[in-house]
Amino acid sequence: MRYGEATVTVVDPRSYMTYQPFLPEAAAGSISPRHVVVPLRRVLPKAEVLTGRVTTIDQDRKVATIAPLVGEAYELPFDYLVIAMGAVSRTFPIPGLAEQGIGMKGIEEAIGLRNHVLEQLDKADSTTDEEVRRKALTFVFVGGGFAGAETIGEVEDMARDAAKYYKSVKREDMRFLLVDVADKILPEVGPKLGAYGKEHLEGRGVEVYLKTGMDSCVDGHVVLNNGLEVDSNTIVWTAGVKPNPALARFGLPLGPRGHVDTQTTLQVQGTDYIWAAGDNAQVPDVVGRKAGNENAWCPPNAQHALRQAKVLGDNVISGMRGFPQKEYSHANKGAVAGLGLHKGVAMIVMGKMKIKLKGRLAWYMHRAYHGMAMPTFNRKIRVFADWTLGMFLKREVVSLGAMETPREEFYEAAKPAPKPAAAKAEPAAAPVEEKAKAS
Template sequence: MSTTERPRILVVGGGYVGLYAARRILKKMRYGEATVTVVDPRSYMTYQPFLPEAAAGSISPRHVVVPLRRVLPKAEVLTGRVTTIDQDRKVAVVSPLVGESYELPFDYLVVALGAVSRTFPIPGLAENGIGMKGVEEAIGLRNHVLEQLDKADSTNDEAVRRRALTFVFVGGGFAGAETIGEVEDMARDAAKYYNNVRREDMRFILVDAADKILPEVGPELGKWGLEHLQKRGVEVYLSTSMESCVDGHVVLKNGLEVDSDTIVWTAGVKPNPALARFGLPLGPRGHVDTEATLQVKGSDYIWAAGDNAQVPDLVGRDAGNENAWCPPNAQHALRQAKVLGDNVISGMRGFPQGEYRHANKGAVAGLGLHKGVAMIALGKRVKLKLKGRLAWYMHRGYHGLAVPTWNRKIRVFADWTLAMFLKREVVSLGAVENPREEFYEAAAPVSAAVRESRPKAKAS
């Protein structure tokens, strides 16, 4: 970490908003005008819309992350967490990966902590659930599912086999529907290489407390997506919830009980709970309360945007909805980050702040290879609704262009192009989660033998 006499712009969080806001500030800033410092526990930003495809092996996991130091070479990138903020002194406390915490002074602050999985006090969820918020979880889910097929193919115990081939997904929004669609696709392909596993042996279950799935694309396309998944053999239980999953025994509110080693939790997100320690004004659900300029209410040097911010939706309010807020999605995060970056520069130079205003352009979702839904807004009242292969092309085209940096765009499109000619990889690398286990098993007996062979000290 460098010391500087220049003003410091501290960006807390290196996700979508943090990365794009820092890039925008660095682009607009004059040479030597300020120091931009980005603090995040990870040294990379994850493009979350690609996590389902990474879990299914359609995209290399390394291609859905963007290294912060490479993309922000003129910024100071610190790997750690901001634990508290003293607004009176304009000082943040940073806890690095190793070593003691230290204070970091700042002049301007950008809060971009994003969101975490929204969970409920369900018995067994913490011990057995698998999230889908990070690339590590996507890789883990892929390896885990393929390991279950290995397990089912190699056992003679019918109960073990049935448990291994039962996959439960909780949450029917974008993350849940896309993930179960992609994973079912991968499992269907993988089953071709197993002698004792067929798709008919597998049981995929999707659970949601709402009465529909994919609400973001509207009722018509949501109904089509539901029927499509059901035709593929996915059991969908709506208007119900999971009551417990202790030791993998899943109990649903509708009375269904199954045993499963795979319980994937995608039931929404909530603002990062660390916000409660920052002393910022928070909305009823824990979001940072901001003005339309993305300035935190009551402050002229703090901005917030993205999933951790409660940003007024000016377009919705112009239409008569006084309580319209921007939804937490990548479409808004990208555009908010650019406005935020411009406003930080304006605030630093004493110029007026610009307001964030954006009309929803629609939504796209992929449900596996060549399958998807898309709702594209062509005007205030005209919406183009697509389903099937064409919607899937729209989904890939939109997100392929939206992923940050040309480096990652080219790599993602290269993955997709190669997949047209090469078969999907269906190998599990579960051992990467415990890479030292085999070496330890080889080395531990030797070490123990050496200890036993040493002469014992005589008691005095």
């Protein structure tokens, strides 16, 4: 845009963007958590960044209501609107899930999972209660897509390394379960590589249960619908995503699963001043439809979101200046997944040819692709530096669980001491003469 032509305002409840494909590695300690996030104000110096939430959108008046972190809500007028709220974890009304489950959609959850798993090893190494120990060393992961398979692969790798430093905890004492209602894992890389991924995880001692769901997990007692029951302190939920439910309040046309319904130009259906992209948008897949699939939609992944963003930006400028809109069209380039250190699967699409890789080479492809896709040169350097140091230094296995309640110890030290209870009045001592008579 020309200088002074417009003001770009970004509203987000967090002041940073998270590169979600790196969350499993952050949970395993392969990448510093700070290097997985990008501060918005640093990378968008010419934009106005507001930390808060959009609660309502009045399309007639072209006004959005902003609820900041503190203070009263206020209205913000706009001429053009971009909806890019992403997705949230897709959950079901399973008893105990809200209280016991751990998601993997944000960096806070990745850090929490890492601290939690290492804390379970501490508990198991410090107790003589066999039931407490068994519950601490049982780890249940629900969901066998990219997020679930990568997370269990990375966490199992970390736990295996950490066990070397515990005298009474060995890898054989731990139990890892991967549960999915589908009949395969890693569907994004195809059936053959998905089968390899399953065999690989099982070879590392992971129990994989397909066509299986979780009925309940109250107080950590996990009940699967195949009849298996286990007790676990760690229940990780990675069973897919859904569009941000806040979209339902904005009066936008939504698809059957809650996505914003867009044209191939990323413009929201029925409007000429609203665009949507990424995980919260239902974008027609032009390439798939040309191939004969009339119901092809772009999948919610980083490969499409990054490319949609560039087309969307150009289309917003075209809309401002009255130029025609450009269609978003992208052919799938494949998929890569890491299953722990030096382990992975990859499917590279080159025209009509599909190259399938597994093992260490696929793991290199995974790191190379996501390392280059990581936003900003600053973060790229830091991520590659973390990987380089990891080649020469041992993995850190320190649990910082106290980060979740950092003020607890200080509060215990600083809180006022309880007032002493009033001393009860003792009966007066008997005179010496009466004591003598009593004797």
